[in-house]
Amino acid sequence: MSDTPSKSHGRKAIRPSLKPRELMTPTPDLVGVWKAKILTLFPTAFPGVLGESLTGKALQEGLWQLETVDLRQFGLTKHRNVDDTPAGGGAGMVLRPDVLGNAIEHAMEGVQGNHPLIYLTPRGKPMDQAMMQNLARADGVTLLCGRFEGVDERVLEHYNIQEVSLGDFVMTGGELAAQALIDATVRLIPGVLGNQASTEEESFASGLLEHPQYTRPAEWKGRKIPDVLMSGHHGNVAKWRHQLAEEITQERRPDLWEAYLKSKETKSS
Ligand SMILES: C[S@@+](CC[C@H](N)C(=O)[O-])C[C@H]1O[C@@H](n2cnc3c(N)ncnc32)[C@H](O)[C@@H]1O
Numbered sequence: 046m047s048d049t050p051s052k053s054h055g056r057k058a059i060r061p062s063l064k065p066r067e068l069m070t071p072t073p074d075l076v077g078v079w080k081a082k083i084l085t086l087f088p089t090a091f092p093g094v095l096g097e098s099l100t101g102k103a104l105q106e107g108l109w110q111l112e113t114v115d116l117r118q119f120g121l122t123k124h125r126n127v128d129d130t131p132a133g134g135g136a137g138m139v140l141r142p143d144v145l146g147n148a149i150e151h152a153m154e155g156v157q158g159n160h161p162l163i164y165l166t167p168r169g170k171p172m173d174q175a176m177m178q179n180l181a182r183a184d185g186v187t188l189l190c191g192r193f194e195g196v197d198e199r200v201l202e203h204y205n206i207q208e209v210s211l212g213d214f215v216m217t218g219g220e221l222a223a224q225a226l227i228d229a230t231v232r233l234i235p236g237v238l239g240n241q242a243s244t245e246e247e248s249f250a251s252g253l254l255e256h257p258q259y260t261r262p263a264e265w266k267g268r269k270i271p272d273v274l275m276s277g278h279h280g281n282v283a284k285w286r287h288q289l290a291e292e293i294t295q296e297r298r299p300d301l302w303e304a305y306l307k308s309k310e311t312k313s314s
Contacts, residue, residue, distance in 0.1 A: 074110070085114070164208050167215050168210065252301065
């Protein structure tokens with residue numbers, strides 16, 4: 046526990062001098078503040094990168110909250126076992142339903158409102174911006190991070206847990222996927238980013254990938270910034286950016302391009 050006093054500013058608890066790990070010291074639930082609860086065997090992996098930069102500052106300012114639940118605390122016997130061999134044989138270990146059930150029920154105690162329970166898994170629905178927008182509008186989220194061969198299927202069925210994937214690859218645990226989900230969600234919460242307009246213009250906001258970005262110097266290694274961006278003509282800049290966003294999306298992501306064309310069609314009919 047840190048000795049740093051918390052100053053209370055209405056619904057916000059401001060803890061100005063705390064280091065990232067100290068941001069995890071238990072704080073009372075702040076009314077109306079988005080909260081992530083993480084069930085993990087590696088609580089010290091948090092806040093990790095979430096404690097840095099804008100997400101870290103926002104955590105410090107009480108714009109969102111983070112709490113870890115250590116799965117090991119719910120382990121069985123004096124060895125605190127959390128896993129067992131897969132039924133039917135095969136390699137690896139599986140996280141036990143009784144251990145996970147106790148941890149989930151502990152984590153969900155007192156949770157109210159729209160607060161989805163999600164298991165991070167390669168079998169899940171791939172993360173996308175629409176999912177993050179929905180989660181940012183929720184009251185918070187509880188994330189179950191798997192390890193080993195994953196979790197007993199009955200837990201997913203019993204608690205009706207949503208399954209979400211970071212992508213089509215297999216990692217050793219769900220912690221990085223949980224941090225990616227939280228980062229992408231928290232930055233959509235009003236006040237977290239300095240410039241809210243940037244979330245309206247960036248990739249996926251309009252169904253397109255973002256146009257290329259440039260900054261000074263005007264010429265670098267013989268490469269110039271496109272003239273239109275230096276023209277000061279806002280209308281032409283906007284037109285150029287939109288055209289480039291369309292070209293890049295069409296070339297790189299035919300799936301997004303098709304969806305974009307369909308949504309344009311629907312809007313105009
Ligand atoms: C080694 S993986 C288990 C993989 C599982 N046996 C399978 O084939 O689907 C261990 C844990 O890492 C997490 N994980 C791995 N890859 C992931 C991904 N692409 N997205 C989200 N979580 C992932 C999950 O929580 C999973 O339970």
